[in-house]
Structures are given as C-alpha cells and as structure tokens.
Amino acid sequence: MINNLYKNLHAEGLISEESLEKIRQKEEKPLLFSVHWEIKTLLYVGVMLLTAGLGTLIYENIDSIGHQFVLLLIALICLGCFAYCFKNALPFSTQKVSSPNAYFDYILLLGCITFITFVGYLQFEYKVFGINYGMATFIPMLVLFFIAYYFDHLGILSIAIANLALWMGVSVTPKQLLIDNDYNSGTIIYTYLLLGVLLITGAWLTRTFNFKKHFNFSYQHYGIHVTYIVLLAGYFHYYDSAIAIAFMLGILFLSAFIYNEAIKDKSFYFLLLVILYSYIAVSSLVIRLFIQAEDAVAVYLLLFYFIGSGIGLVFLLINLNKKLKTA
C-alpha cells in the first residue's frame, strides 16, 4: 500500500525506481507512535518534584532527624548517582558525546543537585569553609564544570555558568538579570562586565580550539545577554559623565565582533540579538539628541525616526537572512 503521492511523483519521473522501492519498504513497516517527548517531560517533572519534596521534607524536620543522618542521606543519593554515571558513561571525547540511555542525563542532574545541596548544607551547618563564602561556591563550580565537560551535559553547563556568576556575586539567567538586580553601583556593573567578557571569551575559545564545540551556544547565549545588558546599564548609570561614551563604544565593538561571529557561524539567533540590542543603544542615543532640542518638532522627528529605522531594520533583517542562507 503505497501513497498516491509517491506514485504520482514517480509517474512524473521525479523519483527513481530505487527510491520508490525504499519508500515502499518504509510504508510497509508499521508507523510507530513516539512517546519520547512525554517520557522526557515526565522525567524532568519527576526529578523536580522529588528534589523539591525531599528538600522541604528535610527542611521541616531538621530538628528531629539530625544533621548527620540528613547529610549521609544526601551524600548517598549523590554518590549513587555519580557511581552509576561513571560506570555507564561513554568514553570522553572533545566532540559531542551522546548519553548512553535516556535516563542517564536525569540521574546526572539529580546527582549534581544533591551535590550542590550537600556542599551548601555542610557550609551552613558546619562552616566548613568558615566565612570564606567564595570557596563555598568556587568548589561546587569547579566540580560542575568538570562534570559538564566530562559527561557532556548542557544543562549542567548552564548550572555551572550560573554558579560562576554566583561566585562572582551576581546572577546570570536573563530572567533574574532583569528581575533581581539593580545596577545602581559601579562595582556590580564592572563585575557583570567581567563575567560577560569571560563568557564570550569562553565561547570563542570553545570554537577556536574545537573543544566541545556544541557548548559554544551556552557560553555565547549567556555572555551576549549579560554583556549587552550591563553595557546599556552602565551607559545609563554614567549618563551624565564622560564614561558613558566608553560604554557606547563597548557596545559598538561587541556588536561588530558578535556580528562577524554570527555571520561566520550562520547563527540567526545571535544575529537577531546583535540587531535588537544595537537598535536599543542607537535609539537611546537618538532620543537623547532629540530631547535636548526641547522642541515640539523634535517629537515628530522622533516618531519619524522610529518608523523609518524600523522599516530599515525590517529590510536589513530580510536581506541578512537571504545572505546567510545563500552563503
């Protein structure tokens, strides 16, 4: 029973006899219904509920169970997970390594989360690192980076990057960047700047040395968001002083760099980020210019600027898309 579609295509001479035969064989096989997505989602939900439940359970009953027992339990879960992972992992390679089975990734995730909990617990209850909070986040970070690279797990790489940010005293996911933090201090701005540059450098190194090349995305994603947001924040923080120019120049250099990389990588996502963030920067400069004019005409000019620049960017985006596709 072969589809009419292929018969027609064959009759028109568009499909060879050989390909038709291949398709015929495929059609004879029963169509499988994949529940892969459902299973993955349930696994994720299960791990999340279990860790959340255990976390609160311990939190509520800390007085009756005793710290040693709790620590032991967490350590056992953690060790169990890692033992399984070390035993079953495929050999290390500098390229992408796929996980040996579907639940491997989740067991690793569970192990990492229990590990972070374990270290946090140790520090809180027994002050293992004393008041040296830096060490308390530095060591988990190193371990997480090692695990992410060794077992090739993108989710854990993201957690490790977040831990790097935490170690530097800031947070990294775009949501928290926008919600939790105020940029009203110079030190925070420079810390973020350092973090962003570190991440973008990390992405560049990953690509250049072809070491776990697929990790590039995570570094680049967080790096670009952090750097652009902090450069814009810095510009507004130092709005009235001359340093503001430096931040604008920073945006210019960053845009040029990321633009080239995005064209080379053919990455539409990063290209879009460059365009949108640069547009915000340019528009803030234009608004600043017009506001100084203090004239009713300036309002009209501003409206025309947004309409014109918007239309211009639409064409730019469409053309860049064509360019990337044909390149």
Place this chain on the structure above:
Amino acid sequence: MIIYNKTWLANMRLQAVIKKDLLRGYITANEFKSITEKYPVGFYTPNLFVRVGLIILTFIIVSFADGLISLVFAATGAVETFGWFFFLGLINYIALELIVKNNNHFRSGVDDALLFISGCLFATGFVMLLFRLNYTMNYIVLAGIIFLLCLYLSIRFADMLTSVLCCISFFAFIFFGWVRVIPAGLATAPFVMMMVSGGVYWLSRINSKKEKFINYDNCFVIIQVISLLTLYAAGNYYVIQTLSSEMAAQTGPVPFAALFWTWTILLPFVYIASGIQKKDVVLLRTGLLLIAAAALTFRNYYHVLPVDVTLTIIGAVILGIVYAIMKYLKIPKHGFTSAETEDGHLMDHLKIESLIIAETFTHTPQPPANEGVKFGGGDFGGGGSSGGF
C-alpha cells in the same frame, strides 16, 4: 476564502513530506531538488528567529506610525472616538492584505504582528462602541462580536492565535448567553458547557480529516486543545464552586458534588487512555497536563498529607512509572516507541532543555546574610515551566 495561494500551500505540504524522506535517506538530494523545482513555494517564510525579530520591529513601526497619525489629528478630537480605532484597524488590515497578497508573506512575522494589531484595534473599537451605547459592559454582545471577528480572521489567514481567541470567545458567548437567558442558567451551565465543548471537539475532529479543510490543520489542532480544556473546566469542582460563589454569591458545597468530583479526577485519565488508544498526541498531552490540574483541585479542598511528603511521593511515583514504561517499551510494542522520532526539530537547535534547567534549578543558595535563616538551600521550586506545549 483563504488569502494564501492554495497551490503553494499544497506544495508546501508536499515539500515537508519529502524533506523528511530526504533526511532519512529515502530519496536522493537530486530528486528532492527536482521535486521542489516542479512544485515551488513562493511564500516568504523566514526562520523562527527572523520571524521573532520581524514581529518586534513591526510592532515598533506600527505603534509609532499609529501614534504619529493620531498626533496629527489630535486637535480635531476625532482620536477619542471608537471610529478612530476602526479607522486605524482598517489601515492595519489593508496593510496586512497588501503585504500578504503582493509580497507573499506567510508566517513571516510582519503578517503575524499586523494581524494581531488590527484584531486588537477592531476589538478596542467595539468595546468603546458598546460602552458608548449603554455605558455597561455587555459580555454577551462583546463575546459574540469578538467571536465573529476572530472567525473571519481565522478563516482568512488560518492563524492559530485567532483560532484560539475565536474558540474561547465562542465558549464565553454560550456561557454568558445561557446564564442570562435561562432562569436556572448558572446551575445548568456546567452541563451546557460540557455538551458544547464536547460538540466542538467532535466537530473539529471529524472535520480536520476532510480534504476541504486541509489548509486549516493547525487551527483544528489548537481548537481541539481548547475544547478539551474547556470540557474539563466545565466539570471541574473548583471552577464550578468559584464561579457560583462569584456570580451568584453561593457559598458552600455545590450540588451534584459527587458527579463533579468524579469528573475532576477521572477525566484526565479518560483523555490519556483514549489518547493512547487512538494514538492522538493532543488527547495524550492534554490529559497529562490536566492530571496536574486535578491534583491541585484535590489539594485545594483536602489536605491529606503535608506538601513535602506529597511532593516526594508523587515525584517518586512518576519516576517509577516512567522507568516502568521505558523498560516496557525498550523494544517497540503495540506501535509505541520511547525512542525519539527521526524528524529534526527546530527547538533542538536552541537547546531549550538546558535553558529550562538553568531557569528552574539555579536559584542556588546565596551566602546566608543572617543567622535567622534556618537553611540556605533547597529552593528548587519554580515548577510548571515544563508543562507547556
């Protein structure tokens, strides 16, 4: 009725099918090329990121352009009337038609944004018109008008978002109409809504297979989701109790409580069972999602166990069930497999999963600021972020 070139839409479906065959190696690259040349698609449909960018830019352009026009005419006083919104909506709609007809945009972002904006402007115009007519919000008429508006836009553009709004406003129209017109409306409304949403689901299921409606495939899927959700909500105990206390100030238990509780708990499982039986993704995933709704409803009224114990038990049970399913399906059985389908998926390029993990698991403990905190860590909350479609 549909604005897009039907031949191109058909060619697009054909190309999607043979693209899969190409990726799986059933046909050669040369054959693929000759087929796409024979059956061309002339639409401008860029990739997802360009689409998002174009949506944002179109929003900027349109809002400033509309602002400019309004500013020019502000002195005349015409801007404050409902007619002004119809006028702006009409301009946007004409722009949309021109872009789609002359530039062959198809889900390019520009048409998405224009469709959304013109729909919103028309809806605002109608709200102002109704307000002007009788100074109170008339939900029945409003729902009816939005239904007709979205129905037209859905038929013309086969857009999923307008189909969702169309479906919701239709259900709202029936609900408000029934409550207003029938004396014992509120008490019987659940049963009416059940019948109506069930009917809509049935209709969209039988019609989605028809050759005639093949261009509206996406719309039918989303209508099925919405009507399944409404069917569940119509009999959900919490929804009924909240509505009856809000609209009729009835507190306390609801009549036919046993029936509604059965509905609340059992319907998700019915969905899942029939989803498995019919191999229907929509039923299966809606059912899975609604189990969470059933659990939350139950917890809202009966506190059998403390939250932490419940979470731990549910988490362990879910992991156990998943493990059992994976063991069972190691070799595909009864046409089911736990392996990934061979189709490449665009979202995989964005590495969505790693981003979700980062959002939910990285509320890592901050160094404790004072000794009043009992325990710094363990906050892995933020659930529900993975339940979306």
